[in-house]
Each structure stands twice: as structure tokens, then as C-alpha cells.
Amino acid sequence: MATKLPRKPASKPRLAVFKFTSCDxxxxxxxxxxxxxxxxxGAVDIAYFPEATRSTLRGRYDLVLVEGSITTPEEQARxxxxxxxxxxxxxxxxxxxxxxxxxxRNFADVAExxxxxxxxxxxxxxxxxxxxxxxxxxxxxxxRGCPISKAQLLExxxxxxxxxxxxxxxxxxxxxxKAAGNVCVTVAQARPCLGPVTHAGCGALCPxxxxxxxxxxGPKETPNAAALSERLLQQGLQAQELLRLYRSFNADxxxxxxxxxxxxxxxxxxxxxxx
Amino acid sequence: MNPPADADVSPAVLTVDGFQCLIxxxxxxxxxxxxxxxxxxxxVYDDLAxxxxxxxxxxxxxxxxxxxxxxxxxEALFGYAVGPHSWKRFLNPPRLKLWSSRREGDGVRVEPAPxxxxxxxxxxxxxxxxxxxxxxxxxxxxxxYVDRPYDVRRRGAFIVxxxxxxxxxxxxxxxxxxxxxxxxxxDLALTEIVDAGEHHFVVEVGSDAGREIMxxxxxxxATSADCRQAERIVAATAASxxxxxxxxxxxxxxxxxLDHPRWDQVAERCLSCANCTxxxxxxxxxxxxxxxxxxxxxxARERRWDSxxxxxxxYLHGGSVRATTRARYRQWMTHKLATWIDQFGSxxxxxxxxxxxxxxxxxxxxxxxxAIAAAPARTGGSDHADGHAQD
Ligand code: SF4
Ligand code: SF4
Ligand code: SF4
Numbered sequence: 143m144a145t146k147l148p149r150k151p152a153s154k155p156r157l158a159v160f161k162f163t164s165c166d167x168x169x170x171x172x173x174x175x176x177x178x179x180x181x182x183x184g185a186v187d188i189a190y191f192p193e194a195t196r197s198t199l200r201g202r203y204d205l206v207l208v209e210g211s212i213t214t215p216e217e218q219a220r221x222x223x224x225x226x227x228x229x230x231x232x233x234x235x236x237x238x239x240x241x242x243x244x245x246x247r248n249f250a251d252v253a254e255x256x257x258x259x260x261x262x263x264x265x266x267x268x269x270x271x272x273x274x275x276x277x278x279x280x281x282x283x284x285x286r287g288c289p290i291s292k293a294q295l296l297e298x299x300x301x302x303x304x305x306x307x308x309x310x311x312x313x314x315x316x317x318x319x320k321a322a323g324n325v326c327v328t329v330a331q332a333r334p335c336l337g338p339v340t341h342a343g344c345g346a347l348c349p350x351x352x353x354x355x356x357x358x359x360g361p362k363e364t365p366n367a368a369a370l371s372e373r374l375l376q377q378g379l380q381a382q383e384l385l386r387l388y389r390s391f392n393a394d395x396x397x398x399x400x401x402x403x404x405x406x407x408x409x410x411x412x413x414x415x416x417x
Numbered sequence: 418m419n420p421p422a423d424a425d426v427s428p429a430v431l432t433v434d435g436f437q438c439l440i441x442x443x444x445x446x447x448x449x450x451x452x453x454x455x456x457x458x459x460x461v462y463d464d465l466a467x468x469x470x471x472x473x474x475x476x477x478x479x480x481x482x483x484x485x486x487x488x489x490x491x492e493a494l495f496g497y498a499v500g501p502h503s504w505k506r507f508l509n510p511p512r513l514k515l516w517s518s519r520r521e522g523d524g525v526r527v528e529p530a531p532x533x534x535x536x537x538x539x540x541x542x543x544x545x546x547x548x549x550x551x552x553x554x555x556x557x558x559x560x561x562y563v564d565r566p567y568d569v570r571r572r573g574a575f576i577v578x579x580x581x582x583x584x585x586x587x588x589x590x591x592x593x594x595x596x597x598x599x600x601x602x603x604d605l606a607l608t609e610i611v612d613a614g615e616h617h618f619v620v621e622v623g624s625d626a627g628r629e630i631m632x633x634x635x636x637x638x639a640t641s642a643d644c645r646q647a648e649r650i651v652a653a654t655a656a657s658x659x660x661x662x663x664x665x666x667x668x669x670x671x672x673x674x675l676d677h678p679r680w681d682q683v684a685e686r687c688l689s690c691a692n693c694t695x696x697x698x699x700x701x702x703x704x705x706x707x708x709x710x711x712x713x714x715x716x717a718r719e720r721r722w723d724s725x726x727x728x729x730x731x732y733l734h735g736g737s738v739r740a741t742t743r744a745r746y747r748q749w750m751t752h753k754l755a756t757w758i759d760q761f762g763s764x765x766x767x768x769x770x771x772x773x774x775x776x777x778x779x780x781x782x783x784x785x786x787x788a789i790a791a792a793p794a795r796t797g798g799s800d801h802a803d804g805h806a807q808d
Contacts, residue, residue: 181711296711304713309706313691313727316777320695321511321722325457325501328777330484338690338777352457363728364742366688373482373778 155204155303158190160224162210162217163244163272167289168235169209175292185303204229205302211237211272213244218269218278225279232298233275236288236391240360243288245272245394249402272394283308286341286359288391294343312363314338315355319346327354332377334387339365339397356390361397371401381409428639428647429631431607431618433494437468438634439577439605443538446630448575451507452540453500458486460500462507465540472497479586479770482779493611495541498585499769503698504539504546505553508570509722515566515705517717532566536573542603544596545588545769547578549698551601555761556701566720575626578603580651582611584658587770589783592661595767597654605631608647619647660783662768663790668755670790675747679788684743686778691724693772693780694749699765702730725749750782 206228256263301308315337335354557567578599590596604627704723757765
């Protein structure tokens with residue numbers, strides 16, 4: 143069976159990777175695509191990628207991948223410039239998509255931290271919060287995870303290149319967990335697991351190794367964190383531990399933030415019961 | 418799986434050693450033998466090399482949202498109820514490649530996905546599971562469009578059923594008429610007898626293939642005492658079942674109560690995590706996904722299990738038609754217990770209890786029906802009897 147196909151366009155799309163406040167782990171996932179790197183280099187012009195090349199071309203880019211959150215006034219300004227240069231902007235990972243682990247500062251007093259850590263905090267120019275890229279500029283696609291999944295990154299780039307919607311379903315980790323044939327750690331061992339409220343993408347990595355899900359991919363679509371919390375408390379988890387479960391890589395993602403604030407309010411009322 | 422030509426094949430008795438011969442014989446005939454085994458704190462279905470892989474002396478304690486393995490005080494090989502896996506994982510795998518294609522010159526070549534060659538043999542299929550397989554047969558093979566991936570896996574499958582000697586904590590097959598006796602389309606059906614030093618199986622033959630295999634195994638004819646003992650075991654299991662659904666009227670009850678406040682209450686607890694649909698042995702929904710490589714040279718199409726609990730599953734032009742968890746839970750339960758009857762001629766529930774045990778928050782389908790039955794609001798009316806009222 144053979145059907146005529148249109149020829150591929152001659153010029154390659156230009157790709158750029160930009161970094162804000164982050165650990166570089168998500169960019170490294172791109173470099174980690176060893177088997178696919180040549181194919182990527184063949185399919186796109188890597189115009190700006192400080193981790194991988196020294197060449198820097200300015201101008202406009204067709205596909206821009208952004209890692210990291212916005213934590214300084216300088217970054218606040220730079221992200222506007224990045225957006226202006228980007229035709230299609232994709233955020234990579236928990237920092238760029240939800241503020242990252244550094245968004246724990248959003249629940250605390252940054253001035254107090256700075257004074258405790260630095261001898262001369264007056265030299266610091268930092269914001270009181272760590273925020274997602276989408277809080278500053280429009281974002282075309284958000285890739286979740288801490289770090290992102292290499293397979294999902296390749297999927298987003300491949301889908302962009304052929305002009306289709308990427309297959310990155312927003313449903314629960316539980317669906318991947320069941321497809322993998324895992325035995326549920328919450329039901330069979332009363333282990334706390336954030337899988338039922340967490341966005342799929344990791345392939346249920348932690349439950350596959352007999353651990354509860356840590357929520358690296360952030361909240362799934364229509365999460366019901368309050369109902370999960372109630373169940374985990376019933377199973378014997380302490381409210382303080384439950385709070386820490388939501389306060390990690392995606393602490394500032396709205397569904398996790400709201401739930402952790404609710405739990406914290408319950409703790410402050412000395413009841414230990416967030417409801 | 419035709420019924421045996423000679424209908425009066427009398428039951429036989431097989432020892433535990435004889436059971437090993439059964440596995441050997443199936444393997445010798447080229448089957449991939451799959452059955453229950455212990456992994457990660459539960460009874461799961463996996464490839465079986467020998468009778469030693471079966472969960473000997475293992476039981477289970479199940480309740481809504483809770484599952485634990487227990488130690489029995491005997492050496493029973495089938496002394497537990499169903500676990501998180503069901504046979505659909507082998508007949509309709511969670512991920513299935515349908516075809517792939519690659520660019521060739523000016524054209525594109527399409528390759529169908531390879532089909533499995535080895536026939537499947539399932540060991541320890543319970544009554545509820547036989548019914549669930551029959552329901553999926555109806556979905557995938559009945560009617561005008563036959564699902565080829567299911568058909569190639571199902572057609573040559575050899576089924577060794579087991580009548581249940583213990584009711585699981587969340588089972589309600591008795592009220593659904595699907596168990597605990599193994600009845601329906603099997604090749605062999607066993608009842609395990611473990612009693613005062615005795616340990617053997619009373620075997621009923623259900624097909625010509627079953628009879629052929631039995632003829633190869635060391636067995637003796639069952640006496641009427643053996644058969645009475647098997648009957649007693651199944652009757653005791655039926656009597657000890659803790660949950661039930663009403664045999665009649667659930668369809669009308671649910672369709673007459675599409676706006677019942679109970680749907681709001683269950684939606685407050687429900688995580689829309691889809692565990693219930695993943696473990697349900699009759700849920701069959703899937704999505705089809707396309708992929709392409711970086712060079713845009715190769716593409717593939719895959720089918721994967723999907724669920725009415727996701728928003729994407731009900732995504733039509735402009736958005737998801739089931740935006741709320743209330744709408745999704747109601748869709749699941751009314752389809753399973755009501756509109757399934759209109760669509761396929763039977764309830765979609767076989768009473769296996771998996772959705773109750775494996776729901777992380779312990780939502781219990783029998784309790785939800787009871788709650789609506791206790792205070793029916795009858796707000797829906799028969800104009801909603803198509804079951805497709807939406808939020
Ligand atoms: S182990 Fe976690 S992710 Fe897996 S089914 Fe259970 S709750 Fe969901
Ligand atoms: S609805 Fe629940 S009890 Fe009924 S067949 Fe499905 S999993 Fe089993
Ligand atoms: S009923 Fe339970 S298993 Fe099903 S989607 Fe809701 S919370 Fe998940």
C-alpha cells in the first residue's frame with residue numbers, strides 16, 4: 143500500500159532553550175536523549191542552547207523550550223524578551239510550570255531567609271516569590287515533571303515538527319500505574335501516594351518501585367486533593383507529613399497550594415484535622 | 418470452545434500432582450499458561466511455570482479501599498478471591514500497537530502490528546470472571562464489527578475455571594448470579610477440596626478441548642460423595658457473602674434518579690482517578706493515539722485503556738461534555754448497571770468487588786445503589802431513560 147506524501151519543507155525550524163531559576167535537570171533530559179540527539183539535530187536548527195553549544199544566534203525562534211521559574215527582577219524582564227522571540231513556547235518541568243521547589247519561599251518570608259543565610263543580604267536582588275513562566279507571559283504548552291520525562295519531551299518536539307497535538311494526557315498517575323500492572327501501595331500497604339491527584343507522565347515510576355507517588359508532575363486535571371487527604375489521614379498519616387507531601391516540587395501549583403494551606407490552617411487551629 | 422460432543426462426561430478427581438500434569442500438558446501443547454501468583458503483596462495474574470508458583474496457603478482480607486494478604490491454616494492453592502488484575506489485561510492489553518507506517522520514497526508503507534502466535538491458557542478463572550469474559554465477548558465479538566486484536570487472543574484460549582471456596586470481603590457475585598460456582602464457557606472447572614488431610618480437585622469438563630486434556634492426566638472418576646462435597650463448598654461460599662446488589666429494578670432506579678443528591682455526595686469523595694474502571698473486568702473503553710518520530714519518517718497508532726473518569730474521554734468539539742466528577746461517576750455507574758442492559762442485554766457488573774477494594778477512597782458501588790434506593794427522589798423521569806442526561 144503506497145500513498146503520495148507531500149515533501150518535507152527545506153528549511154529547518156529553529157529551536158532555542160532558555161533557562162531561568164532551576165537546577166538544569168530538565169535541560170539535561172534533552173542532552174540525555176543520546177540515541178535521539180542526532181535526529182533532533184537533523185530535524186531542527188539548535189540556535190540557542192548554552193548547555194550544549196557555544197553558538198548563539200539572536201533573532202526569532204520557532205520552538206522555544208524554557209526551563210526554570212522567575213525569582214529575580216532580571217528574570218522578570220528577560221522572560222518578556224524570550225516570549226517576543228518565540229513562535230511556540232513550551233515550559234519544561236515543575237519550575238517553569240509551577241515555580242518549582244524554590245516556590246517554598248512563597249509560603250515564608252524571603253527577607254528573613256536571606257538574613258539568616260547571607261552575611262550581606264543587601265546585595266541580593268531577589269523577588270519575594272518564585273513563579274511559573276505562565277504567570278508572566280502566555281505559554282503555548284506546559285510539560286510537567288521534576289524532571290520532565292524524556293519520552294514526553296521527544297513527543298512534544300516530534301508533534302510540533304509534524305504539526306499535530308502532542309499526546310500528553312492530563313489524567314491521573316493511577317491510570318499509568320494500573321496499565322503497568324502494579325499493585326496499589328495505598329490499598330495494599332496503606333502507604334501515602336499522591337497518584338490519584340497527580341498528572342500522568344512518569345509511567346508511575348515510584349509505585350512501580352513500591353513507593354508512593356511524590357507528585358513530581360503536579361496536579362492532574364480536576365484533582366480532588368481534599369478527599370485524598372481525608373483518606374490518608376484515616377490511614378494514619380500525620381497532618382504534618384501530609385502537609386509536606388503537597389509542599390514539594392509543585393508546592394505552588396494551585397491545587398496543591400490550596401490543599402497545603404488548608405491543612406496548615408487546620409494545624410494552626412491545633413485540631414490536627416484540616417477539615 | 419464448543420460444549421463436549423458427549424455431554425455426559427462425568428466429573429473426575431485430580432490430585433495436586435495431577436494439577437502439575439495439567440500445567441505440563443498445556444505447556445506441551447504450546448499454550449502460554451497464566452494464573453494467580455503472589456507479587457507485591459497481592460494475588461496477580463502472571464505466567465506460571467509450575468504449580469509451585471500458585472499462592473499455596475495464601476488468603477486475602479478485602480474491604481472498601483483495603484487489601485491484605487493473609488496466611489491460611491491450610492495449603493489451598495485457590496483460597497483467596499480475585500485480586501487487582503483481571504483477564505482483560507491478556508485479552509485486551511492495556512497498551513496495544515495497531516499499526517505503524519514509514520515513508521518510502523514518495524509514498525508511505527503501512528505495517529499492521531504483529532499478532533501473538535501463542536494461544537493463552539488461563540488457570541483459576543472464577544465464576545464472576547467467566548461472566549466478565551462473556552460480557553467482553555459480546556462487546557468485542559458480538560454484532561457486526563469484530564475486534565480483531567481481541568478475537569485473535571480470545572479464540573484459542575483454554576480456560577481452567579475454579580469455583581470459589583472462600584468469598585472475598587467485597588464480593589457480591591451471588592446477587593449478580595455470576596458466582597461463586599464457575600458456570601458458562603470453560604474448558605475445565607475445578608472445585609478445590611482441602612479437608613482433613615485430603616487435597617484434590619473435583620473437575621467438570623466443559624468442552625472437547627477440556628476432555629482431550631483430561632484424558633492425558635492421572636485422574637479418577639468422582640464419586641457422588643466428592644460431588645456433594647464440592648456442592649457444599651460452593652453453597653457455603655455463597656452463604657458467607659457480605660455484599661449484594663438488588664437483583665431487579667436497579668436500571669429503573671438509577672435512570673429515574675439522575676438528579677439525586679447522592680451523586681453530589683459521591684462526587685465529593687471521588688478522586689476521578691479511574692482505578693475502578695481499570696480494575697473492572699468488563700470496562701472496555703480505550704483511546705487511540707498516534708505518534709510520529711523526530712524525522713517525521715515513521716508513525717504508529719496505539720490503543721490504550723481509557724476511562725469515562727477522564728475529561729479527555731468525553732472531549733468533543735469545544736470541550737469535555739462531562740466536566741464534573743459528578744457527571745463522570747454517574748456516567749460510569751449508570752452505564753455499568755443500567756444502560757449496559759439496553760446496549761448489550763445484561764448488566765455490565767458481575768459482582769467481583771474489584772472497584773470497591775481498589776478504589777483508593779473506598780467508594781462502594783453497592784452502597785451507592787443502596788443510598789439511592791433508600792431515598793429515591795424520582796426527579797429524572799423516563800425522559801432520561803437514554804441515560805445521557807448531562808451536567
Ligand atoms: S499506587 Fe498510587 S498511583 Fe498507583 S494506583 Fe495506587 S494510588 Fe494510584
Ligand atoms: S463494577 Fe465493580 S464489582 Fe462490578 S464487575 Fe466492575 S469491578 Fe466488579
Ligand atoms: S470511584 Fe474510586 S476508584 Fe473510581 S474514580 Fe472515584 S475515587 Fe477513583
